Structures are given as C-alpha cells and as structure tokens.
Amino acid sequence: MLKHEIKREGDVLVLRVQEENLDALTVAESRPLVDQIVDQNASKVVVDISEVKTIDSSGVAVIVSLFKRLRAVGGGIRVAGLRGQPKEIFHFLRLDQALPIFDSVEEAIRSF
Amino acid sequence: MMMRFTACVPGRLDYRDLVGRTLSDVCRRVERDLHCPGVEWRVMSAFNEAFNNIVEHAYAHVPGDVDVTLTVEADRVVLRLTDHGQGFNFDDSGARDQPPEFDTLSEGGMGLFIIRRAMSEVFYERRQDRNFLTMIRSFDGCRETDGGSGVRC
Numbered sequence: 001m002l003k004h005e006i007k008r009e010g011d012v013l014v015l016r017v018q019e020e021n022l023d024a025l026t027v028a029e030s031r032p033l034v035d036q037i038v039d040q041n042a043s044k045v046v047v048d049i050s051e052v053k054t055i056d057s058s059g060v061a062v063i064v065s066l067f068k069r070l071r072a073v074g075g076g077i078r079v080a081g082l083r084g085q086p087k088e089i090f091h092f093l094r095l096d097q098a099l100p101i102f103d104s105v106e107e108a109i110r111s112f
Numbered sequence: 113m114m115m116r117f118t119a120c121v122p123g124r125l126d127y128r129d130l131v132g133r134t135l136s137d138v139c140r141r142v143e144r145d146l147h148c149p150g151v152e153w154r155v156m157s158a159f160n161e162a163f164n165n166i167v168e169h170a171y172a173h174v175p176g177d178v179d180v181t182l183t184v185e186a187d188r189v190v191l192r193l194t195d196h197g198q199g200f201n202f203d204d205s206g207a208r209d210q211p212p213e214f215d216t217l218s219e220g221g222m223g224l225f226i227i228r229r230a231m232s233e234v235f236y237e238r239r240q241d242r243n244f245l246t247m248i249r250s251f252d253g254c255r256e257t258d259g260g261s262g263v264r265c
Contacts, residue, residue, distance in 0.1 A: 023160060023164075024125055024128075024160075024164045024167075024168070025125045025126070025128075025129065054153075054156070054157075054160075056157070056160045056161055056164060056223070056226075057161060057164070057222035057223040057226060058164065060222060061222070064214075068215075084153070085153040085156075085157060088153065088157075089157065089226060092225070092226055092229045092230070093222060093225070093226070094214075095214070098214045
C-alpha cells in the first residue's frame with residue numbers, strides 16, 4: 001500500500017504521498033486509497049507529491065484515476081510539489097496542461 | 113569513455129530496483145564526467161517503463177528472466193532489455209509521437225510514449241522467441257573532459 005497521509009484543511013482534503021518513488025512497486029493495490037478518498041465525498045483534493053523523486057506510468061495512472069473519479073462526481077483535484085523527473089514526465093504527457101499544478105500545497109488550496 | 117554493465121535478473125519488479133540502482137549510478141557518473149545533464153532521469157525513466165512492460169505483459173502468464181545491458185559509448189548510452197516472453201507490436205502499442213489523449217490514457221500507452229520521448233532512438237525486434245528493446249540516448253552537445261575509466265570492452 002502506498003505510504004501516505006490524509007488530512008483536511010477546511011473543506012479541502014490533502015493527500016500527501018510519502019514515497020520517493022511513485023511507481024509500479026509502490027502503487028500496487030492503491031485502488032482502495034482512491035476509493036477511500038472518493039467515498040469521503042471530498043470535492044476538493046490536493047495531491048502533494050513534493051516527496052516524490054521518481055514517477056512512472058503506474059504512478060501517473062493513479063493520479064489520473066483519482067482526477068477522473070472526482071471529476072465524475074463534480075469534484076476537482078490539484079497537484080502540488082511537482083519537480084524534477086516527475087515534472088518532466090508530466091510535461092512529456094502534457095498532463096501539465098490537463099491538470100492544475102501548483103508549486104506548494106498552500107497555493108493549491110487557495111486556488112479552489 | 114567506454115563502459116558496459118550487464119545483468120540477468122528475474123522479471124520481477126523488486127529486481128527492477130536492484131538493477132536500477134546500479135544503472136542510475138552509472139548514468140550519474142556519465143552526467144558528471146561528460147557534463148551532460150539529464151542522462152540519468154531519461155535513461156532511468158525508459159528503463160523503468162521497459163522493465164514494467166516485460167513484467168506486466170511479456171511475462172504476464174509465464175515468468176522469466178530479463179537481460180539488461182547498458183553500454184556507455186563516446187557519444188551515447190545504449191540500453192538494451194531482452195526477454196523470452198510474449199511479443200508485441202511496438203508500432204501499434206501507443207508508441208506514437210503525440211502523447212496519448214488524456215481521456216484514454218492507459219499505462220501501457222503512457223509507458224511506451226515515455227520511452228520514446230526520454231530516449232533519442234528506440235528499436236524493437238522479436239527474434240528466435242526473444243524480445244529485444246534497444247534504447248539509445250545521445251550526448252548531443254556534451255563533451256568529455258577527462259579520459260574516463262580507460263576501459264575498452
């Protein structure tokens with residue numbers, strides 16, 4: 001299970017990923033986590049990946065899955081702390097155009 | 113500089129990281145010695161995606177081994193992964209020049225696209241029931257400042 005922390009900042013739910021690698025190894029069986037977030041009826045979610053140094057397509061798929069699940073119920077997602085290799089991968093896939101991305105959690109929360 | 117690293121490991125994700133740590137160290141050395149930033153994250157991004165594909169697709173039903181070879185040449189890094197699993201049609205597997213559409217993103221399509229974007233050239237070949245994926249990163253604009261290891265393989 002992905003190491004993480006979930007906390008509330010007002011009406012925003014912040015998911016802090018506590019892994020250096022967000023990849024096929026660490027995201028195995030992450031579906032319950034996505035379910036848990038969606039089941040909390042959170043309409044505003046910030047995914048903080050500032051601790052993530054490496055991401056692969058499996059890690060990207062979890063974030064995209066969460067985005068789509070929340071969008072389907074009228075919610076929204078922000079990605080915070082994107083840098084280094086993950087930033088390059090998001091750029092490759094043009095996810096930096098499809099997802100709202102912010103340097104910090106605070107900026108992401110304020111953007112809702 | 114000429115350097116070659118080879119390994120044969122089980123096609124399991126925990127072994128991906130075992131080999132990956134050494135590949136990462138080699139690529140960081142290349143970056144330092146050749147003043148060529150960006151080699152490590154590009155090669156490692158491609159390696160991780162290629163290894164994932166082998167584990168999840170080529171060896172989806174029958175496990176097997178993965179041969180990994182990283183060769184550092186004067187003007188490029190050549191990474192080759194070989195497996196004995198199921199083959200695939202590289203040209204029809206999302207390895208396009210354009211990124212996958214957001215609403216139809218799939219891990220497989222994303223992985224091959226990342227490989228193509230991260231590396232300068234990518235070749236896939238199936239021969240004698242084996243899959244060969246060769247990924248090349250050129251050192252465009254970089255220069256060697258010392259004699260390197262002096263090893264000639």
